[in-house]
Amino acid sequence: MTDGLAAVASLSTWVARHGHALVSTAGHLGRHGLATVLTEVVMGLALALPLALNVLVRNVRDATGDFSEAVGLSVYLKPEVSEQKARQLTKIAAERTGVASATLITASEALAEFRTQSGLGTALDSLPDNPLPNVLTIRPAPDAASPSQLEALRSYLLAWPEVDSVQLDRDWVLRFSALLELLRRVVLITALLLGAGVIAVVGNTIRLEILNRRNEIEVTKLVGGTNAFVRRPLLYAGTLYGLLAGLIGWGLVAIARASLAPAALRLAAAYGSAFELRGPDLTELGALLLTGMALGWLGAWIAAARQLARIEPRTA
Amino acid sequence: MISFERVSKRYPNGREALTELSFEVHDGEMVFLTGRSGAGKSSVLKLIALIERPTRGQVIVNGDNTGKLPLRRVPMFRRALGVVFQDHRLLMDRPVFDNVALPLIVTDTAFREIEKRVRAALDQVGLLGKERVAPLELSVGEQQRVCIARAIVSKPPLLLADEPTGNLDATLAAEVMGLFRRFNEVGVTVVVATHDLHLVRDSGLRQIVLDDGRLGSSG
Structure with missing residues (x-):
């Protein structure tokens, strides 16, 4: 004590x-x-x-x-993929974690835009088929826009059998x-x-x-x-x-x-x-x-x- | 209490202040160290207070061989001493209370106890009531008494004083010596270095006479 x-x-x-x-x-x-x-x-x-x-x-x-809007992936689907299938793929991509948005540019929309911007309307009319594919444009979420995360997303998309190629503006992100x-x-x-x-x-x-x-x-x-x-x-x-x-x-x-x-x-x-x-x-x-x-x-x-x-x- | 055994002290400038000096001071004794200026009185006090260490020989104080005392034990060693300096060594920017309290503050004594003991020490030297006064506002004699109060406030068993009456007139010198006698009467060992032979003769106490760093006569 x-x-x-x-x-x-x-x-x-x-x-x-x-x-x-x-x-x-x-x-x-x-x-x-x-x-x-x-x-x-x-x-x-x-x-x-x-x-x-x-x-x-x-x-x-x-x-x-905030500027990750500017970073994105362009997913070119194979020519034989239908517009309906392309819409399904767009929905699947949009629901994936790390994806902020997925938008479909259909082959016909792309051709119409090209026709307007290029001024080659008559020449395009002579083509038997639309040569442009359906394209998904994917924007990553801001917290999933690092080079490694984008590369992972690209690999995931490339693994789809319907996908022909994926273009990633990777250089800009890496720099x-x-x-x-x-x-x-x-x-x-x-x-x-x-x-x-x-x-x-x-x-x-x-x-x-x-x-x-x-x-x-x-x-x-x-x-x-x-x-x-x-x-x-x-x-x-x-x-x-x-x-x-x-x-x-x-x-x-x-x-x-x-x-x-x-x-x-x-x-x-x-x-x-x-x-x-x-x-x-x-x-x-x-x-x-x-x-x-x-x-x-x-x-x-x-x-x-x-x-x-x-x-x-x-x-x- | 204090034992010098064939002690020599040579300073870095080559001056030999003490040569083969031997003497003893017993518990409860009061002695004077005398000799002309430069005889080695201050050197003896510095060796006792461990401000200096001997070049040769042994200085034993309170059982400690000062030449071999490790640095970490020096503060504890000094707490058993009270030292009255010739130049007072007061902190001029601090009031009397803080000066006297310093030996207690360094040992982390409780505030209440410090207050009590500082007042008691100031009372003994006749300065009670001047706790808040700055040393510069005091006379030389009063400053000397503040220095004495600081030396005794922690009730050390050994009190050293270097020319404590050097700056005082005869009356004040007698008063200060009276204080040392009173401390000695309650068991404190006191060593006073002085060249004032009148005071020494009047006291009838033993003196250790130094002559050019050697023992003159110890009577």
């Missing part, structure tokens, strides 16, 4: 000490307003860039999902998908580089803080303070820097989205799309704040570990 009470008291003191360190660190950062703001802005920009790129990739993906993958990698590399930059900025800020507080650290060590004790407020400072920088980064991207949204809307409308530019969502905000805090903590820890080992008490 006594041990239990002692443990609770000890835990309570530990929590109170950490709370005190956190509050006093926040107060310390607040008292050094300009320096803190400048550091925060640099870190916020470093965190904003990868977030902005990530949001850009997501928007492009969303937009191309676009490769571009998106490249962008994703650029985001990753940028995030890694700027993450290292954030660690360096926090590390340097904490290093200067340690040098400014050298006397206090020496006195603390003289009266029995451990490196862990001295490090505590510095780690809180790094974590707070990261948290605030994350909020600034998120705010910058949100402002950029708000200012770009009307122009994006107009552009999309010009292409007949209802696409709307989206900003960072809550998951991205949470990830950004956690990443900022982790990078801040790490930068502070590295600087503190290096510097504190070099500071030992001196006396006059």
Whole structure:
């Protein structure tokens, strides 16, 4: 019972000490307003860039999902397939998962359109039979328009005995998908580089803080303070820097989205799309704040570990 | 409590501050370290407080051989000491309370206990009521007493003082020495480095005389 009470008291003191360190660190950062703001802005920009790129990739993906109307397969049926059979196949194709729509262009519709557009009416009249086949045009669902999914759909359609050939605008999809993958990698590399930059900025800020507080650290060590004790407020400072920088980064991207949204809307409308530019969502905000805090903590820890080992008490 | 066995200390600049120095200070004793400036008094205190380590010989304090104490145990070792510095080493941007409370804060003592013990320490040095005052607003003598309060607040068994009366007039010096005597009377071992021979003679206590880093006479 006594041990239990002692443990609770000890835990309570530990929590109170950490709370005190956190509050006093926040107060310390607040008292050094300009320096803190400048550091925060640099870190916020470093965190904003990868977030902005990530949001850009997501928007492009969303937009191309909308543009998947432009991606399609033309399924050419064999000449002997009747129009009635072609309509049955169209229905089967339309019900398949991953297919947004399936439309039949009958051989007679195709010939009529060709007659109108080509101006070869008289020549076409001389043909004994209609040479054009029935054609299914298939649009994939936005979430089933990746190159591999389209290839799978093409193989499925090619396996039908009534199908002569399937034409897929695959090159365009592959190129676009490769571009998106490249962008994703650029985001990753940028995030890694700027993450290292954030660690360096926090590390340097904490290093200067340690040098400014050298006397206090020496006195603390003289009266029995451990490196862990001295490090505590510095780690809180790094974590707070990261948290605030994350909020600034998120705010910058949100402002950029708000200012770009009307122009994006107009552009999309010009292409007949209802696409709307989206900003960072809550998951991205949470990830950004956690990443900022982790990078801040790490930068502070590295600087503190290096510097504190070099500071030992001196006396006059 | 403290044992120096053939201790030598050479600093990186080549100066040998102590040479083959041997002496002992017993539990509950109060002694003076005397000698002219540069005789090695501060070096002795630095070796006791583990601010420096001996180049040769052994320094035993509270049973620990300071030359072999691992770094991770140094903070715990220092918590058993109270040190009054010649230059006070106060945190000028913190009020008196925070300065005195520091040795308790580093050991994660509960806030209520810190408040009680800081007030008690300030009461002993005659500064109760000045908890919220900044050290810069205090006189040199008062700053010295804040430093003493910080040294005794954690009730260490060993108190070290380096020229504690160096900046004080005769009356204040006598007051400060009176404080050390009172601590010693309740069992604290006290080592005072001073060049003020009047104070030493008046006290009638043992003195360890240093002469150019060597033992002059220990009487």
